[in-house]
Amino acid sequence: MISDVKKTAEQKMTRSLETLKTDFGKVRTGRAHTGIxxxxxxxxxxxxxPINQVASVTLIDSRTIGVQPFEKNMSGPIERAIRDSDLGLNPASQGNIIRVPMPMLTEERRRDLIKVVRGEAENGKVAVRNIRRDGNEQLKKLLKDKSISEDDERRAQDDIQKLTDRFVAEIDKALQVKEADLMAV
Structure with missing residues (x-):
């Protein structure tokens, strides 16, 4: 029972870390990437x-993303959504294609992207802590049902805390790597 709780917590934390790394991959430095x-x-x-469900998103060249809506009347809302996003992009309609040029990264833009990346990392840490909380609640329920002893519950909580600390450290490490990548000129 306890091993199931710990294994589930570790699997969920691993998934959270993988999701965070995927999100980091979408924050690009200067080059266009459809995942952004x-x-x-x-x-x-x-x-x-999501945009990719109402339009075809492609790369026109290394610095420009092309968005072609499946319906002509969706051009305006798609353009507005891209402009209003926290990405700092300025789309322009060109016939039935919306061109999204990737701006050259200025020092200010790099700092903005670092803020975005830090926010993503903080969300990842919150997810890991929520998983810890869920695991601890499951252990308390097992203790209440008298399925495990108090000592076993305490040891299992310590193990889950060590797991949490390990994953938070990995998130911090991934954040440092991404920040260094963003600041490299």
Whole structure:
């Protein structure tokens, strides 16, 4: 029972770390990457939808992303969603394609991206801590049901805390690597 709780917590923490690394990969330095628009949502007839579900997102060249809406009347909302996102991009309509040029990274833009990356890292840490909380609640429930002893519960909580500390340290390490990558000119 205890090993199941610990194993589940470790698997969930691993998934959180992988998700964070994927999100870090979407924050690009200077080069265009279609994944950068993945988390931007568009109001599609009253419900929020990811851009890649209402339009085709492609690379036009190394510094420009092309967004071609599946429906012509979606051009305006898609353009607005990209402009309003926290990415600092300025899309321009060109016929039925929306061109999204990637700006050269200025010192200020690099600092903005670092803020975004730090926010992502903090969200990753919060996710790991929530997993710890869930694991501890499961252990308390087992203790209440008299399935485990207090000593076993205490040891298992310590193990889950060590797991949490390890994953928070890995998140910090990944953040340092990404910050160094962003600041490299």
């Amino acid at each position: 628009l993945d988390h931007v949502t568009v109001d599609y007839y009253g419900s929020p939808m």
